[in-house]
Amino acid sequence: MAVAQKDFKPEKRPLSTERETRGHGPWLGLYTAVVMAYLFLPIVVIILFGFNDPAGRFNFVFNRFTLENYRTLLENEELTLALKNSLIVASFSTVVSVFFGTLIALALTRFRFRGRSSLNLFLFVPMATPEIVLGVSLLALFVTLGFGRGLTTILIAHIMFSISYVVVTVKARTSGLDMNLEDAAQDLGATPLSSFWTVTWPLIWPGVLAAGLLIFVLSLDDYVITSFNAGSTAMFPLWIYGASRIGVPPAVNIMGTLIFLLGVVYVVATLLRERRQVS
Amino acid sequence: MRERRRRRVAYFLVLPGVLFLVVFFLVPMLTMLSTSFQEGTFETGFEFTGHWQNYTEAFAANDTQIYRSLIYGLIVTGATLVISFPLAYWIAFRGGRRKNLYLLLLLLPFFTPFLIRTLAWKQILADNGILLGTLKNAGLLSDDLQILATSSAVLGGLIYNFLPFMALPLYVALERLDRNLLDAASDLYSTRRQAFLKVTLPLALPGVLAGSLLTFIPSVGDFINSELLGSTNTTMIGQVIQFEFQNSFDFPTGSALSFVLMSAILLGVFLYARALGTEELTG
Numbered sequence: 001m002a003v004a005q006k007d008f009k010p011e012k013r014p015l016s017t018e019r020e021t022r023g024h025g026p027w028l029g030l031y032t033a034v035v036m037a038y039l040f041l042p043i044v045v046i047i048l049f050g051f052n053d054p055a056g057r058f059n060f061v062f063n064r065f066t067l068e069n070y071r072t073l074l075e076n077e078e079l080t081l082a083l084k085n086s087l088i089v090a091s092f093s094t095v096v097s098v099f100f101g102t103l104i105a106l107a108l109t110r111f112r113f114r115g116r117s118s119l120n121l122f123l124f125v126p127m128a129t130p131e132i133v134l135g136v137s138l139l140a141l142f143v144t145l146g147f148g149r150g151l152t153t154i155l156i157a158h159i160m161f162s163i164s165y166v167v168v169t170v171k172a173r174t175s176g177l178d179m180n181l182e183d184a185a186q187d188l189g190a191t192p193l194s195s196f197w198t199v200t201w202p203l204i205w206p207g208v209l210a211a212g213l214l215i216f217v218l219s220l221d222d223y224v225i226t227s228f229n230a231g232s233t234a235m236f237p238l239w240i241y242g243a244s245r246i247g248v249p250p251a252v253n254i255m256g257t258l259i260f261l262l263g264v265v266y267v268v269a270t271l272l273r274e275r276r277q278v279s
Numbered sequence: 280m281r282e283r284r285r286r287r288v289a290y291f292l293v294l295p296g297v298l299f300l301v302v303f304f305l306v307p308m309l310t311m312l313s314t315s316f317q318e319g320t321f322e323t324g325f326e327f328t329g330h331w332q333n334y335t336e337a338f339a340a341n342d343t344q345i346y347r348s349l350i351y352g353l354i355v356t357g358a359t360l361v362i363s364f365p366l367a368y369w370i371a372f373r374g375g376r377r378k379n380l381y382l383l384l385l386l387l388p389f390f391t392p393f394l395i396r397t398l399a400w401k402q403i404l405a406d407n408g409i410l411l412g413t414l415k416n417a418g419l420l421s422d423d424l425q426i427l428a429t430s431s432a433v434l435g436g437l438i439y440n441f442l443p444f445m446a447l448p449l450y451v452a453l454e455r456l457d458r459n460l461l462d463a464a465s466d467l468y469s470t471r472r473q474a475f476l477k478v479t480l481p482l483a484l485p486g487v488l489a490g491s492l493l494t495f496i497p498s499v500g501d502f503i504n505s506e507l508l509g510s511t512n513t514t515m516i517g518q519v520i521q522f523e524f525q526n527s528f529d530f531p532t533g534s535a536l537s538f539v540l541m542s543a544i545l546l547g548v549f550l551y552a553r554a555l556g557t558e559e560l561t562g
Contacts, residue, residue, distance in 0.1 A: 032369040032381075035362060039388045039442070042399035045409070046391060049402055060405035061412065100296030111289035119293065126304050128492070128548045130500025132517045133537045136524050137307035140314055140534065160303040163296050192288075221392045223503065228524065240394040244507060248398050256395035263390025267383045274379060 043260055050253035058247040069250035076251055079239055086236035089151065090219035093158035098212050100159070101166025106200075108167070109174040110182075123164045134161055135228035142229065149231030157229045158219045165218065166211040173207025213266070220259075315535040321528035333535040341519050341536065348516040349543070351430075352499035355437045356445070356491050362438070363446035363490075371453035382450065389443050397507050400436050401427065404508070428510035436504035441497060445490040452486025453479070492551055496544050516540055 049059055053066040074080060104123070108116065126134065138157050142149060177200075185195035223237035230238060236255075243252050315333055319325040338345065370381045388396070403410050404426045414420045426432050456479065464474040502517030509515075516536065523533030 028365055028369045029373065032366050035366050036384060039385065039439075042396050042403065042439070043388050043391065045399045045402050046395060058405075060402055060408045062409060100299060103292040104296045107289040107292035111285055111292075113286045113289040119297070122297070122300070124548070125545070126300065128496055128544060130496060130517070130540060130544065132500050132502060132520055133311075133541055134304075136520060136533060136537055137311040138303065139524060140530060141303075141307040141310045143530075144310055144314075156303055159299065163300060167296075217390065223394055237392065237394055240392065240398070244394070244398050244401075248402065252395060252398060256391045256399070259395075260387075260391045263387050266390070267387055270383060271380060 043256075046253050046256040046260065048253075049248075050250050050257050052250055052253075054247075054250070056247075059250055059253070060248070069254055073251055073254055078234065079251060079255070082234040082236045082239035085151065085234055086220055089154050089158055089235070090216050092155055093162055093219050094212050094215045097159045097162035097166050097215055098208060101163045101211065102170050102204075102208055104163070105167045105170035105174055106204075109171060109177070110179050123167050126161060127164045127168075131161075131222075131224040135225040138225070139228040149229055150233050153229045153231070154226055154233065154235065157225050158222065161222070161225060162215045162218065165214060169211035169214055170204065170207045173204050173210075177203050311534045311537060314530050315538055317531045319531075321530065325530060330531070333531045334539065337532045337535040338539060340532075341516065344514050344516050344519050345539065347514070348499050348540075351434060351437065351515065352495045354434055355441060355498040356495045358434075358438045359442050359445035359494050360449075360487065360491065363442055363449055364487075367446050367449035367453055367486075371450055371456075378454075385446060386443055393440060394503065394507075396440060397436050397503055400432070400439065401507055404432055404435070427508060428513075430509070430513050432508040433505045433513045433515075436508045437498045437501060440501075440504065441494045444493040444497070448486045448489040448493060449483065450486075452483045452489075456482050488551060488554070492547065495547070499544070500540060 048062065050069060051065050051067065052059055052062050053064040053068065055061065055063040104119075107113070108119070135157070138153070138160070139149075141147075142153055147153065181199050181203075182192075182195045185199045186192060190198070220236060223241060226235050226237055227241070240252055240255070243249055313327055314325060316327060316329050316331060317325040317333075318328045318330045366385070370378055370385070374381050402408055405411065406425055406427065407415070411420060411424065411426065415422055415424070426435075460478050460482070461474055464478050465471075469477065499515075500517050502515055502521055505513045505515045505518055520533050520536050520540070523529045523536065
């Protein structure tokens with residue numbers, strides 16, 4: 001680099017915000033658009049093939065547009081039963097794991113105690129363990145104990161893999177909070193419980209809600225761990241898997257479309273709330 | 280006095296969740312560790328004999344699948360890093376006020392279930408499907424070209440499915456980066472390139488490490504992508520474990536393989552924890 005500058009002139013530099021929003025030309029933005037398109041490609045296909053009337057057994061070639069698949073969707077009893085079971089498991093596992101996980105997250109941010117860093121590590125290990133290992137180890141336990149597999153074992157499995165995710169999500173919210181606020185409330189005569197409800201809870205509930213949503217989605221989505229602990233119970237991911245063996249019927253695409261639309265609703269709601277907070 | 284009471288409150292708060300994890304995570308792991316040293320059949324029951332040969336035999340019989348899974352994991356980690364770094368960079372630095380919108384858009388496709396997303400790739404890559412079929416009819420591809428049931432299809436599915444696990448930590452690291460440091464670099468006459476290499480990249484490193492871990496672990500252990508998009512030439516270690524448990528009921532071999540997979544991954548985690556501290560592990 002040429003440092004020898006005889007007639008040194010301090011050049012006028014733009015502010016960082018200015019500098020960061022320009023430069024590099026349009027290439028990086030174009031690249032981002034291309035990757036986004038790639039990410040949405042399967043979604044387009046999922047939606048499109050939900051309207052297909054497949055010529056043969058396989059729903060791989062677009063044959064003819066039809067709404068028939070939507071009309072007959074709920075007549076599929078295997079699907080409705082599986083969906084019902086999955087919603088039950090997702091609701092229960094969300095409530096229980098959010099309760100367990102939120103308590104741990106509060107303890108981790110609010111208190112210094114012996115074993116704290118071992119606890120952090122212990123909570124991380126389930127997240128670092130491949131799903132298949134979590135699934136088969138529970139299966140091995142249930143088989144060893146002679147415990148029949150069904151809704152209960154699925155529920156146990158889902159709570160088990162969810163707790164750590166709840167801790168991480170809620171902690172992301174609590175670690176930025178000023179925990180002296182609760183002390184202040186107690187110095188002013190509040191009981192620990194009332195200071196929690198009036199001071200801490202209003203600050204952390206968005207984090208708790210986010211954790212709940214995450215767990216609900218993870219629970220509905222989980223195939224691997226569920227498949228090992230379901231026995232013969234009909235579950236939504238197991239239904240998808242079974243359906244994929246017989247040529248991916250349009251009903252699979254329709255379910256994908258509907259769940260994607262729920263995602264869209266969530267995103268729009270989030271953005272609207274954000275805008276309201278800004279203004 | 281207050282200190283001691285507070286410590287008791289902390290233990291009381293963590294107790295239910297930790298107890299649950301001890302019973303349904305730690306105990307199963309230990310059960311499986313014991314199973315991996317057992318002999319016998321599913322019908323007559325397994326007995327602990329300290330048969331460590333389960334490990335050597337399982338490894339010898341499945342070394343191809345183990346190496347293949349590790350190589351796939353490395354390729355997927357590298358590819359998601361290369362694809363998502365510019366993306367995360369653009370959102371963090373050029374996203375402006377719409378940053379959150381772009382981030383949510385990036386995550387939106389992944390609301391749809393994992394299995395359905397993977398099956399969509401099966402529909403896209405089908406031999407005469409919308410992509411290959413159209414190109415073949417246009418004479419752009421030879422008629423016998425096949426992507427499904429090859430390692431390209433499996434890798435494509437893995438890269439797609441695990442991309443957000445890389446993109447998110449990268450974005451978080453880049454977004455947290457103190458912009459004043461870039462100003463300082465530029466005030467000290469560094470070029471933009473130098474500022475990127477000496478400021479941005481080193482500070483994004485925790486994100487790169489976290490993302491690599493979050494991508495590598497599930498992709499090495501995955502069996503869905505290979506099961507749905509691959510063939511017997513793409514069999515991964517997850518499929519072998521699944522087969523041992525659900526088809527041949529050889530629990531000891533399946534357990535031994537699970538522990539081979541676990542130890543490889545935990546080794547990585549502990550190296551990571553030593554480099555960055557345990558606090559980083561759970562955020």
